[in-house]
Amino acid sequence: MKLPTLYAYTSRGLIQSVPGGRGRTRRYRRRDLERLRARRDARAGHGPVAAAALRQGQPVLDSSITLISVEQGPIYRGRPALDLAREDRSFEWVAEGIWTGDWSERPLPSEWRPEGLGFELDGLVGLLPERAGPLPVLSIAIALLAVRDPGRFSWHPEAVLARSRTLLRRCPARRR
DSSP states (O other): OOHHHHHHHHHTTSSOEEEOSSTTOEEEOHHHHHHHHHHHHHHHHHHHHHHHHHHHTOOOOOOSSEEEETTTEEEETTEEHHHHHHTTOOHHHHHHHHHHOOOSOOOOOGGGSSTTOOOOSHHHHTTSOTTOOHHHHHHHHHHHHHHHOTTTTOOOHHHHHHHHHHHHHHOOOOOO
């Protein structure tokens, strides 16, 4: 790593430095340097592969949740999206399947039901500029839901699922 780059990373707080013992010399944390090198290597490896694939029209970088197949289109946890559409599955049922991997027939949890939503977002959304996109609306909704959620600091899977359901249910598309 070149010295100016090292100084820039240090000034931005990405690398921690400590006095080197003599004069103005500095020492840098190896862990910080290795983390930055790993980040650079990851970008260098995947970026060109993904860019080349996109130029050639073939999707890459599938995950355990999503695969883009040239023949079948998007596949979510092993279920082709086109099949889910043909089966006339609800948005909520598909969201649950993607989140949990459970595609069995089951009743939807109460967080998906429309009754008792707790607050109206329209009044606050109305304060936003006319051309505000979906991100400001989502930011307001997340803040309101967080304040009202006593379990907001829990990372238990069921608590996270409940918050996800509530967030999607309470944030319909903005209509103007």
